[in-house]
Each structure stands twice: as C-alpha cells, then as structure tokens.
Amino acid sequence: MHVLKVENIYKQYELGQVSTGTMAHDFNRWLHKIRGKEDPYHKITERNTRDEKGGSKFVWALDDISFDVHQGDVVGIIGRNGAGKSTLLKILSKVTSPTKGNIKIKGRIASLLEVGTGFHPDLSGRENIFLNGAILGMTKKEIHAKFDEIVAFSGVDKYIDTPVKRYSSGMYVRLAFSVAAHLEPEILIVDEVLAVGDAEFQRKCLGKMKEVSQQGRTVIFVSHNLVAVKSLCTKGIVMDQGKLVFSGSADEAVESYMNANASKVKPSTVFSSPDDAIGNEFIKIKSITVQPEKLFITDAIQLDFSFWNFTDELKFNVSFDVIDVFGEVVFGSGNEFSSINNVGSASCLIPSNLMNDGIYSIHVYVHTAGMRKLYDFMDIVSFEVFDKERNHAYYGKINGAVRPKLTWKEG
Ligand SMILES: Nc1ncnc2c1ncn2[C@@H]1O[C@H](COP(=O)(O)OP(=O)(O)OP(=O)(O)O)[C@@H](O)[C@H]1O
Numbered sequence: 001m002h003v004l005k006v007e008n009i010y011k012q013y014e015l016g017q018v019s020t021g022t023m024a025h026d027f028n029r030w031l032h033k034i035r036g037k038e039d040p041y042h043k044i045t046e047r048n049t050r051d052e053k054g055g056s057k058f059v060w061a062l063d064d065i066s067f068d069v070h071q072g073d074v075v076g077i078i079g080r081n082g083a084g085k086s087t088l089l090k091i092l093s094k095v096t097s098p099t100k101g102n103i104k105i106k107g108r109i110a111s112l113l114e115v116g117t118g119f120h121p122d123l124s125g126r127e128n129i130f131l132n133g134a135i136l137g138m139t140k141k142e143i144h145a146k147f148d149e150i151v152a153f154s155g156v157d158k159y160i161d162t163p164v165k166r167y168s169s170g171m172y173v174r175l176a177f178s179v180a181a182h183l184e185p186e187i188l189i190v191d192e193v194l195a196v197g198d199a200e201f202q203r204k205c206l207g208k209m210k211e212v213s214q215q216g217r218t219v220i221f222v223s224h225n226l227v228a229v230k231s232l233c234t235k236g237i238v239m240d241q242g243k244l245v246f247s248g249s250a251d252e253a254v255e256s257y258m259n260a261n262a263s264k265v266k267p268s269t270v271f272s273s274p275d276d277a278i279g280n281e282f283i284k285i286k287s288i289t290v291q292p293e294k295l296f297i298t299d300a301i302q303l304d305f306s307f308w309n310f311t312d313e314l315k316f317n318v319s320f321d322v323i324d325v326f327g328e329v330v331f332g333s334g335n336e337f338s339s340i341n342n343v344g345s346a347s348c349l350i351p352s353n354l355m356n357d358g359i360y361s362i363h364v365y366v367h368t369a370g371m372r373k374l375y376d377f378m379d380i381v382s383f384e385v386f387d388k389e390r391n392h393a394y395y396g397k398i399n400g401a402v403r404p405k406l407t408w409k410e411g
C-alpha cells in the first residue's frame with residue numbers, strides 16, 4: 001500500500017536567501033504553517049509566477065522528483081551538500097510548499113527537521129511535548145501515556161521544565177527525536193539527527209527507528225552516515241543537484257552514490273568569495289585541499305582547511321571522517337581552532353604508510369567550541385592513493401582501507 005506518492009515535484013529558491021537561521025523566524029514560519037497561512041519567508045512561488053526575476057539567481061533545489069513509498073518502508077535519502085534532501089523533507093512535512101508538483105500522503109507525519117523547527121523556544125520541554133502531540137492529533141491522555149517514555153529516551157529529564165531555547169543543540173535534538181519517534185506517527189521523517197549527539201545517542205536513534213519500522217510504520221531518513229543507511233534502510237534514494245539520480249535498495253543506493261563519487265576524485269575545493277561558497281549563515285568553506293596531488297602510499301597526506309566564520313565565536317571545532325568506497329569510516333579526527341578576522345585555518349597531517357591504495361572521501365564537521373553544530377560538509381574533497389609498485393589502485397589490491405607498514409621477521 002502506498003503511504004506516500006510524490007509526483008513531479010519542483011522547488012525553486014532564490015539564491016542568497018538561505019534559511020532564516022533563527023529559531024524565532026523558524027518558529028514564526030511554523031506557526032503560520034499550523035495556522036494554515038502562507039509562509040511569510042516563502043515568497044518565491046509568488047515571485048516565480050509573476051516572472052519578475054530581475055537579475056536574481058534562482059536555483060532549482062528540487063527538479064522533477066517522483067517516487068513512491070510503501071507502508072513499512074524505511075527509506076534512506078543520500079546525496080552531497082545542497083542536493084536537495086532537506087528541501088524534500090520539508091516539503092513532505094508541509095513546512096514549505098513545492099513550486100509545482102503533487103504529493104499524496106496517507107497518515108500522520110511526525111518529522112524531525114533541522115534544529116530550530118518544530119519546538120517553541122520559550123516553552124519548556126514538557127510543554128513542547130504536549131504541543132507537538134496536540135498538533136499530531138493526539139489527546140492529552142494519549143500524550144500523558146507516552147510522556148515518561150519520551151523523557152526517559154531523551155535523557156533530558158533534569159531540564160524538562162526549562163525553556164528549550166536554553167538547551168544545547170544536542171539536548172534539543174534528543175528531545176525532538178524522542179517526541180517524533182514516540183508519538184506514534186504513521187510516517188516518521190528524520191533529517192540528519194546522526195550528525196548531532198554522541199555515538200551512544202546515535203545508536204539509540206537507529207534502534208528506535210528500527211523499532212518504529214517493525215511496528216509497520218514508515219520511516220524516511222536523510223543521513224550522511226552511509227553505514228547507518230545500509231543497516232537501517234530497506235530502500236535508498238540518491239539525490240544530486242536537485243534530481244533523483246537513483247532509487248532502489250539501500251545497498252544499491254549507497255553503491256551508486258559511492259561509484260558516482262569515485263569517478264570524480266576532487267582533491268581541492270576552493271571558493272573565491274563567500275557568496276558562492278558551500279555552507280550556511282554560520283560557516284562557509286574557503287578552501288579544503290589535499291596534498292600532494294599525486295599521492296602514493298609512502299607519502300604523508302596534508303589536509304588544509306580554511307573557513308569563513310560568521311558567528312561571534314572565536315574558537316571552533318573542525319573534525320573530519322575519512323570514508324572508503326564502501327561508505328565506511330576508516331578513521332576520524334578533530335581539533336579546536338581560532339578564527340582571526342572571521343577566517344579560521346588549520347591543517348592536519350595523515351602519516352605516510354597508513355592509507356591503502358584506493359579512493360577516499362572526506363566529510364567535514366564544524367562545531368562551535370561548545371560543540372553546537374554549525375554545518376557538516378559531505379564529500380567535500382576526495383583523494384586517490386596509489387601504490388608505487390603498480391601505480392594503479394585496482395589490480396592485485398591488498399585488502400583493507402589501511403595498510404600500515406608492518407615489521408616482519410622470520411622464525
Ligand atoms: N530557504 C532557502 N532559500 C534559498 N535557497 C535554499 C533554501 N534552502 C535550501 N536552499 C538551496 O537549495 C538547495 C538544496 O538545499 P538542501 O538544504 O535541500 O540540501 P541538502 O541536500 O539538505 O544539503 P546538506 O547535505 O548540506 O544538508 C541548495 O542549493 C540550497 O542552497
């Protein structure tokens with residue numbers, strides 16, 4: 001049975017208008033939504049129909065997307081930064097409307113979108129639980145019955161009567177996820193929770209989503225964590241530049257995504273101005289490069305990072321994961337940096353004789369020093385390591401993503 005049918009969805013945005021970025025605006029937007037008014041921050045369709053483009057740059061965040069979801073499917077949506085994943089989830093959750101196209105939905109949807117949507121900042125955790133339940137059409141009694149479970153899962157019991165605007169982003173996401181997952185929606189939509197929160201909470205979230213799907217509910221899940229997509233999802237969708245480029249099983253989707261990346265090894269990403277750069281209103285990439293350009297197993301690998309920092313924070317935390325062609329994290333590392341005149345730079349050296357030959361991609365995460373997430377950059381650069389003896393990465397390859405130089409002795 002179809003629970004969701006998306007037919008030829010398009011979404012156009014004006015560039016340079018990226019998200020309001022404040023909880024107050026997002027809340028205002030959401031209030032308008034629940035009151036059934038037009039989103040005050042969403043004037044684009046209107047402008048579009050009048051065709052007054054006057055020199056502005058427009059982007060098709062979604063470009064002719066169609067797919068079906070069946071009851072009990074767990075659908076993983078993957079794709080690079082800016083592919084349109086969050087836009088699609090916002091449209092499915094009715095936080096924003098498509099420029100054109102149709103969506104048919106059967107059942108109640110609970111969604112956990114980007115931090116800042118869904119909760120009223122001035123209300124306490126407790127009040128927000130009841131508010132969200134009411135929006136989902138539950139009675140007070142039904143919400144009461146779930147309340148303890150929601151709080152216990154979130155682990156924020158001590159702060160349950162504190163306004164959520166005082167929560168850290170980790171606490172916020174814990175509670176928001178817990179609410180969305182426990183209020184028994186027919187369809188659970190989750191954007192990128194795994195990018196925030198610690199490893200233990202990530203495991204709990206994955207477990208909970210699995211449980212929800214085993215109850216016959218439908219889950220739609222965006223993640224940069226390809227291993228999680230493979231283990232949790234039954235179906236996979238790959239998006240690229242607003243288009244749906246692959247749809248099939250989760251394993252096939254991850255494979256298709258990794259293959260597409262492997263064919264375009266990109267050892268540097270450099271932007272000359274923040275206007276075109278990847279990122280958001282907090283942080284944007286100035287450059288990320290991998291050196292040397294032609295890389296052998298016996299070379300140390302230098303990673304250079306440089307960001308434009310638009311926050312008031314002088315220190316921030318940059319970490320990265322090295323991902324192999326199967327989507328598995330080979331290792332990760334991170335450090336704290338200062339930014340001077342709003343530019344923060346850092347470099348990191350991966351020792352020689354560590355990576356095996358093959359292609360690796362790098363995911364970069366930027367947090368404030370207090371570990372508030374600013375952005376995560378997926379597959380921002382990638383590099384290929386060659387074996388000097390063979391000078392090619394594919395024939396007679398020794399297994400594994402790492403190939404440390406080991407000492408062998410006879411006898
Ligand atoms: N509110 C907005 N106003 C203008 N442009 C937007 C807005 N939201 C998204 N965009 C643009 O739409 C495109 C798709 O963005 P979207 O956030 O959906 O990507 P994503 O796949 O979720 O990326 P990420 O992996 O970085 O979260 C991007 O070019 C982005 O700049």
Ligand SMILES: [Mg+2]
Binds near residue numbers: 086
């Ligand atoms: Mg997104």
